Amino acid sequence: MEIKKLIKSIKNAFDINVSKKENKKDKIKELIKELKIKRRDLKNKIKTKRSKQKIQDLQEDCEIITLQIRKSKRILRNLKND
């Protein structure tokens, strides 16, 4: 099994298209991770705010981040299925 994995990774390293795809997957995964951290920070921030407008703005930001995460996951799924 390990040998198979090794052969695959060597093959990927020489195949430009495969390594590009892997690179894209990694970058999108990184993006999702960063967005989740950002959303968690915003949610913590909401708890400390008193102004209704501020809370509403932050909530809207959280919703947009959720949309962005969903969109990024969709792209990632499509890449895996290719």
Add this chain to the structure above:
Amino acid sequence: MIESNFYKKLIMPIILSILLVALVLLGIYPNISMILGGIAIFLIGMEYMENGFKTFSGGMLEQVLEKFTNTTPKAITTGFIATSIVQSSSLLSVIVISFLTAELITLSSAIGIIFGSNIGSTTTAWLVSMFGLQIKISTYAMPMIVMGILIPIILKDKGWKGIAAILIGLGMIFLGIGYMKEGFETLKEGMNLASYAMDGYLGIFVYVLVGAIATIVIQSSAATMAIVITALATGQIEYANALALAIGANLGTTVTAVIAALKSNENGKRLALAHFIFNVITASVAIIFIYQLTYVVDFLSTIIGIDTHNYAMKLALFHTLFNLLGVIIVSPFIKYLVEFLNKRFIQTSTEVGKAKYLDNSILSMPDVAISAITKEVQHLFQNGFKIIIHGINIKKKNLTADMDPKKVLLDTYANEYIDIESFYRYQIKGIYGQIIEFATRAQGNMNDAENSHNVEYLYKLKVAARDIVEAVKDTKHLQKNLKKYATSKNKYLKEQYNQLREDLIVLLRDINSLSSIKEQHEIVLILSKAKVHSQKYDMLANGRLDNLIRENLITAEMATSLMNDSTYVYDISKSLIDMAEVIFVDATIANNILVDDDDIDDLLNKN
């Protein structure tokens, strides 16, 4: 060395002239004819090697030079390694000049690479003295050439074609050296060039001059070194004189570079002068301390195991040593050299309406061409951005400062709105045309499968440039009614138009902030938020419009104008967001990464 295009134009006529002279002398002096034939074959071999490496590396060399040259030691090391492998300082210099023009590297990095390349070019002397003189030419050179011819017939891959050209090049270099050696050996029987040997500093100066002239004539210090080493190995010149010839060969390349740089741009001139200063200092040090250096060479030779009488290898060591010494002496002063060169050759500011980064010399390097076009689209965006800001009559400094959008609106740019059409013609149209033309020509060099991603990205860059043009044109249409209704007596209408300007201010501020943000998730988030807001504003504008019509606060004509203009604001936003996704988001993920319109609709309907 510096202006490689100039060198390229000269090299073929030089080879042909050498062959012609060899042909004329064939009946009278067959030995000299053989030496000349050897030089011509050697030069052809160098050409093959250079082209072979270009094909084989497939853009890798450019990537390495762009990424590993951010500090002077890195730049020197990269220049040295690259030239040692590629065996062509002229190939390196053409890439360096192109990078400088496209502002992919700084002048100090470029100087570092050239310094390193100077040491790297001394490996030719090692190659000639170690292998060229010892390998039996008939045994190795010919099979190499034959293999180089056969490989492309059997293997069609681009990489193999490159390897084949390298083999032919290397074979021809050895073959050339073989002919030169044979020529000098038989020449010895009739004529002893060693009898012209000169001692002392007079001899040094005379032979430095001879080496420089020889290099200027044949346009290749590597060829001069090959002649000197073969002549030395056959006893046709004395060791001390050969050392002076090596110094002369170094100086000779600089003279060629300076002549070529006269036709070059500021960057070419700066780099040529840096190279000239470096070589003059290096040559002066080598001449002044020639005897001390000879002792050092003798000392090092015993350490690394070079035979006392192997003058060819000792000459190669001397060549490397004095170039290395030059780099050690000059490189601490690169900072001051850059300051001096920047003052000496002042960059004539590029006309606002002309492309800054598109240089024809980079057309054949796909990755570099893409980087340059990306920069040019950013340049186009800067021009378009300014026109849009001033077009809606606000000041750029207020937009970049953290000022309330309502206050930004009040502090107008001018008493009258600017004429967007004339600004478009002067600052946008020309650059846009140049981008499209350059991109189309660059695409001509991206026909292979390896470049399919580059072609795809190139298309996106063209679309991004078109988006900027569309945004400016939409601003022109919007401006007509902004002018008309900004001073309207109908306060409701005036309010609506100011609201449209406010919406644009928020968007422009967001997009302007992107160039200073490094984190990809922040860029993606700002753009997705801008996308959501632009749709929201459009819907709100339409909602506001319904109320105004229902309550008879504006006329039907005003309503249609407002409806059209809110569409223009939406279109401007869309164009700028689409463009920003291409030029600010990492190219690996920038493919419809932002939130979808359907998702946004769901979100807005939910709220």
